[in-house]
Amino acid sequence: MLLLKHKLVIAIFIILVLIVSGLSIYFYMGLAVKRNIVGIINIEGPILTSEDANKCLEAINQAIINDTIKAVVLRIDSPGGYADLVEQIYLDLLELRKIKPIIASVTLALSGGYYIAVAADHIYVEPTSSIGNVGVIGVMPPILIPSETVLETGVYKATGYSRLLFPFNLTHALENFLLAVTSNRGSKLKIPLMELKKGMIYMGSEALKIGLADEVGSLQKAISKAAEKAGIVQYGVASLMPRNTALSQSITEWRNLTVNTLNRIQxxxxxxxxxxxxxxINSFEESIVEISGGSKAGLVAVDKSHGNIVSEWDLDIFIAELAKRNVTVGFISSWDDLKSMLNNISCLIVASPTRTYSMRECEDIERFVGRGGMLLLFYDPSYEYVSIPDFFGPVNSIANRFGLSFAKGYLYNEVEHYGFYRNIYIRNFRENPLTRNLTSLVFFTSTYIHNMNNGVAWTSNNTYSSTAERRGRYDVIAYVKRNGTVIAFSDQTFLKEPYCYVEDNYKLILNLVSEIVGVKVTVESRKIEEIREIAKPNLPVGTVKEFIEEINGEEHLLKWIKTSKQEIVVERPDMITHYYYNEEEKLTGYTSNGIEVMYDTPIPPPPYPIFKGKNWKYESSYTLHIGEEETRGKYMEECYVEEIQDIEAIGKTYSCAKISFKTTDQFNVSKGKLTIIVKGYSWISSEVGEVKEEYTAQYYMNGILVREIHVKIMLKSIQKG
Incomplete structure (x- = not known):
């Protein structure tokens, strides 16, 4: 009994040793019975820590030192991982391949997962496997905030790298990756390196065509291939990985990884x-700095009332240069406070807002520019990684008013760049005070700006847009001169240290400061009383007007087109309406999305000239067709000119008749009588016709209010025929 107990203790000890060493009992029993083994190394999930890598490295080491293991199959289902750990696994596999064949069976091999796969002699994929994503992700070194209790001996001792030069390390890492692919795949590669380095993901069947993989096949086929390469016929199969060897996260969980998670791990x-x-990337809170005091040269206000992603940290160099010229800069967190200051400031800065500007706020800004003020618009697409949907929309709610629109995505240049493909050179300039003495700029993750020939700085023709996916010239700075000035920049990073010292970026900042110092805001002294009446607008055939229409807070574009003397077309995103007129320019009816209205008595235009105190009213019955159904209705309209008023729109001041109106529509439907009452104001000028409109529409069914909408319309542009 003592002997049996002793044997039992020894057996338990052996089992423990085997478990600790990471080899299953089955594996060792297999070695005892069969001399030839095909070993399986499972690389599943991300490789994030040294512990993850060590599991793979130990298995590779076992394959190297154990003579019974004749070949190895890599079973890869991984998105890659930390660069140093991936390279360790890759280099050890190269050592193994010198003495034993390696075959890869791939379900998913992306980025570092593919880096590891290319160490194999032969790569099997499934038709829908995910392959490729050759490239690098880098997280910049932190900014050192110095302490007087924790001290360091050098400027980069705590951070390790220069933030300015760190992108070059990504380029070096990418070159290492590409070298691994080209040296192992060799003549099998059928894809240019310029395409490969874009980081595309390919399905297994496509990967075969371009030489990233060798053959479609299952794990069993990979095992057979490994045995064939090793020259063995009879063999066993065993896992070389320890039991419970899942890496940091399962294959489903790794898709939820974020940069913040990676930063905690490494x-x-x-x-x-x-x-x-x-x-x-987490959004961050910034302290709000209010303007205090004044200055001789002027005031610059930075809007913070719309969730703007900008701080004193971003603008400190810019602010310092303005301060040298006796200009005060303040960050304003309340729109009401900012609005009250617009008469006293020379420059307004709107940088990367995250909330849309309302129509009234846009009007306030337009009036400010119309008086000669300067508006600076900054948009940085790198902030798109903040969890904000449609991030470029808020800045465009302002930019569109001045004929500008910031594009989605970012620009890149894989041939000419500053250390990193998204750091683009700008070396083409139009003569302008802002571009004086500039020969070369670098923008750091920039988008581009749609404009009406207002671009003053643009990229080379071999620059690409990430969303357009085409090569071309892209404007990155736009300069719009009206009564005042609007300048738009498609990058914000160039303002900050150390990026402001690259190429001529600092000269650009100085030129911008000079422009601000030279701003002279004047209050227009026109006497409204001099314009006593509004004449009939002359809008020839071919005239196109664009309006911003806001319905219950949601904005969209409305287009007004005079297609002929007898027809005007109004286009909305979900509706096109055709209005028909007779030779006397009276409205005879309209059609809209399956609805047709024909008036018994055509509706005349306003009785021009119109002036303060003038009033008129119309009334007409009509026939309404809705699909196949027909009904009768009645329309009534009452109008009164309250005053002649100046309205700011598209950078100009228009003298308008402010007309209060009320319209009533009544007609029968299947559920009874529907009455629509519309009350509001319309502003009409002699130059362009309608400039602005605001009204409320109420819908009554059998006398009960069932719906109410609030509408605002503002002229955005006009092109006369």
Whole structure:
């Protein structure tokens, strides 16, 4: 009994040793019975820590030192991982391949996962496997905030890298990755390196065509291939990985990885060969600095009332240069406060807003520019990674008023760049005070600006847009001169240290400061009383007007087109309406999305000239067709000119008749009588016709209010025929 107990203790001890060593009992029993083994190394999930890598490295080491293991199959289902760890696995596999064949069986091999796969002699994929994503992700070193209790001996001792030069490290890492692919795939590659380095993901069947993989096949086929390469016929199969060897996260969980998670695992600066489907950078709170005091040269206000992603930290160099010229800069967190200051400031800065500007706020800004003020618009697409849907929309709610629109996505240049493909050179300039003495700029993750020939700085023709996916010339600075000036920049980073010292970026800042100092805002002294009446507008055939229409707070574009003397077309995103007129320019009816209205008595235009105190009214019955159904209705309209008023629109001041109106529509439907009452104001000028409109529409069914909408319309542009 003592002997049996002793044997039992020894057996338990052996089992424990085997478990600790990471090899299953089955594996060792297999070695005892069969001399030839095909070993399986599972690389599943992301490789984020040294512990993850060590599991793979130990298995590779076992394959190297154990003579019974004749070949190895890599079973890869991984998005990659930390660059240093991926490279360790890759280099050890190269050592293994010198003495034993390696075959890869791939379900998913992205970024570092593919880096590891190319160490194999032969790569099997499934038709829908995910392959490729050759590239690098880098997290910048932190900014050192110095302490007087924790001291360091050098400027980069705590951070490790220069933030300005860190992007060059990504380029070096990418070159290492590409070298691994080209040296192992060799003549099999059928894709240019310029295409490969874009980071595309390919399905297995497509990967075969371009030489990233060798053959479609299952794990069993990969095992057979490994045995064939090793020259063995009879063999066993065993896992070389320890039991419960899942890496940091399961294959479903890794898709939820964020940059913040990576930063906790490997603090920045860090470089990753990793496919990250969605990275989230935390938004941050900034202190709000109110303007205090004044200055001789002027005031500059930075809007913070619309969730603007901008701070004193971003603008400190810019603010310092303005301060040298006796200009005060303040950050204003309340729109009401900012609105009250618009008469006293020379420049308004709107930088990367996250909330849309309302129509009234846009009007306030237009009036400010109309008086000679300067509006600076900054938009940085790198902030799109903040969890804000439609991030470029808020800045365009202002930019569109001045014929500008910031594009989605970012620009890149894979041939000429500053250390990193998204850091683009700008070396083409139009003569302008802003571009004086500039020869070369660098913008750091920039978009481009749609404009009406107002671009003053643009990229080379081999620059690409990430959303357009085409090569071309892209404007990155636009300069619009009206009564005042609007300048738009498609990057914000160039203002900050150390980026402001690259190429001529600092000269650009100085030129911008000079422009601000030279602003002279004047209050227009026109006497409204001199314009006593509004004549009939002359809008020839071919005239196109665009309006911003806001319905219950949601904005969209409305287009007004005079197609002929007898027809005007009004286009909305979900509706096109055709208005028909007779030779006397009276409205005879209209059609709109399956609805047709024909008036018994055509509706005449306003009785021009119109002036303060003038009033008129119309009334007409009509026939209404809705699909196949027909009904009768009655329309009534009452109008009164309250005053002649100046309205700011599209950078100009228009003298308008402010007309209060009320219209009533009544007609029968299947559920009874529907009455629509519309009350509001319309502003009409002699130059362009309608400039602005505001009204409320109430819908009554059998006398009960069932719906109410609030509408605002403002002229955005006009092109006369």
């Amino acid at each position: 603090p920045p600066p860090s470089i990753w060969y990793l496919y990250l489907p969605s990275s989230k």
